[in-house]
Amino acid sequence: MAGTLRKWLVSVALTGGAASACTEPALRGIAIDPPRAAPALAVTRDDGTAFDLARERGKVVLLFFGYTHCPDVCPTTLADWSKVRRALGADSARVRFVFVSVDPARDTPQLAQQYAAQFHASFIGLSPDTLDLPAIQYAFGVTSARETGTSATGYLVSHASQSFLVAPDGALRVMYSFGARVDDIVADVRQVLR
Amino acid sequence: MTMPPDHARVRRRTLALLLMAVSTSASAQRPATAPSVTVREAWARPCLLGTPCGVYVTLANGAATAVDVIAVTSPQATTVEMHETMLHGGQAHMMAHPTATIPPRGVLEGRPGKWHLMLGGVRRALVVGDSIALTFTVQHQDRARRRERIAAVAIVRAP
Ligand SMILES: [Cu+2]
Numbered sequence: 001m002a003g004t005l006r007k008w009l010v011s012v013a014l015t016g017g018a019a020s021a022c023t024e025p026a027l028r029g030i031a032i033d034p035p036r037a038a039p040a041l042a043v044t045r046d047d048g049t050a051f052d053l054a055r056e057r058g059k060v061v062l063l064f065f066g067y068t069h070c071p072d073v074c075p076t077t078l079a080d081w082s083k084v085r086r087a088l089g090a091d092s093a094r095v096r097f098v099f100v101s102v103d104p105a106r107d108t109p110q111l112a113q114q115y116a117a118q119f120h121a122s123f124i125g126l127s128p129d130t131l132d133l134p135a136i137q138y139a140f141g142v143t144s145a146r147e148t149g150t151s152a153t154g155y156l157v158s159h160a161s162q163s164f165l166v167a168p169d170g171a172l173r174v175m176y177s178f179g180a181r182v183d184d185i186v187a188d189v190r191q192v193l194r
Numbered sequence: 195m196t197m198p199p200d201h202a203r204v205r206r207r208t209l210a211l212l213l214m215a216v217s218t219s220a221s222a223q224r225p226a227t228a229p230s231v232t233v234r235e236a237w238a239r240p241c242l243l244g245t246p247c248g249v250y251v252t253l254a255n256g257a258a259t260a261v262d263v264i265a266v267t268s269p270q271a272t273t274v275e276m277h278e279t280m281l282h283g284g285q286a287h288m289m290a291h292p293t294a295t296i297p298p299r300g301v302l303e304g305r306p307g308k309w310h311l312m313l314g315g316v317r318r319a320l321v322v323g324d325s326i327a328l329t330f331t332v333q334h335q336d337r338a339r340r341r342e343r344i345a346a347v348a349i350v351r352a353p
Pocket of ligand 1: 071277278288310
């Protein structure tokens with residue numbers, strides 16, 4: 001299956017890919033090739049309800065792993081998402097924007113949710129249980145580490161700067177580098193919603 | 195987003211502190227010549243109470259010699275650190291720098307994912323429209339090692 005897809009992608013590239021009328025346009029982010037089923041992500045939210053990624057079929061889920069004490073990379077990514085949400089217009093109703101804390105020691109579910117909601121009221125902020133976090137990060141292929149002594153305001157956390165797109169069929173389809181263009185994310189979301 | 199009830203009061207107080215900061219820097223350390231360092235842009239994002247706040251300031255140096263930023267303070271924060279974000283293999287790290295250099299006739303650009311200020315102990319959550327007063331102490335790399343204080347006001351922008 002994977003081999004077939006790769007061969008197909010090669011033939012798409014050779015025949016001009018996105019320009020050809022009979023094939024889907026290429027994704028603009030970093031395509032996860034072959035797409036794989038998104039790992040499990042089930043976390044209790046601040047209001048006691050559960051967020052379960054498996055129950056979001058039919059929607060696009062954008063995911064980012066960060067921490068609320070992050071003053072630069074995390075708010076920049078979430079601010080870009082708020083531009084994505086605006087640009088999507090009515091389509092944004094079929095998109096979930098999910099921030100996952102990798103610093104559960106400081107980030108309560110309430111704080112994670114407040115942090116995400118600064119960028120739009122519909123954004124979801126999750127703080128997994130400390131015991132669940134390593135498995136979640138491992139499954140998504142991301143890591144984080146505490147860095148002490150770098151700041152007068154408490155420890156810092158180094159963390160993955162990429163964000164992920166989970167397609168409506170539950171497949172992990174695209175990864176975005178930090179600073180990815182808003183237009184590119186919007187185009188990819190529209191494409192996978194089609 | 196909810197606005198604290200005493201928001202207007204906070205902003206008035208911020209403005210008062212700001213005017214104080216500007217007049218202090220103008221009278222206490224008036225340089226021999228016009229200030230050669232100017233603030234090009236200063237802005238921030240909303241920030242929750244109890245978390246560090248990122249602020250982006252771009253400083254321009256009109257002098258023919260480099261200028262070092264040796265300190266940054268804000269009456270609204272207990273600490274102001276100069277940080278640089280670095281991406282190693284997709285992993286984001288932040289490094290604190292005690293000083294930063296503005297090249298001769300060049301700029302030191304504050305930008306997301308790059309050089310920024312990190313404010314700790316900010317007394318209130320920052321919401322859109324808030325202003326943050328900052329004072330930069332800069333030292334010229336000329337023979338006189340002349341120091342200047344530069345006032346800046348960062349405005350919290352909508353995300
Ligand atoms: Cu920082």
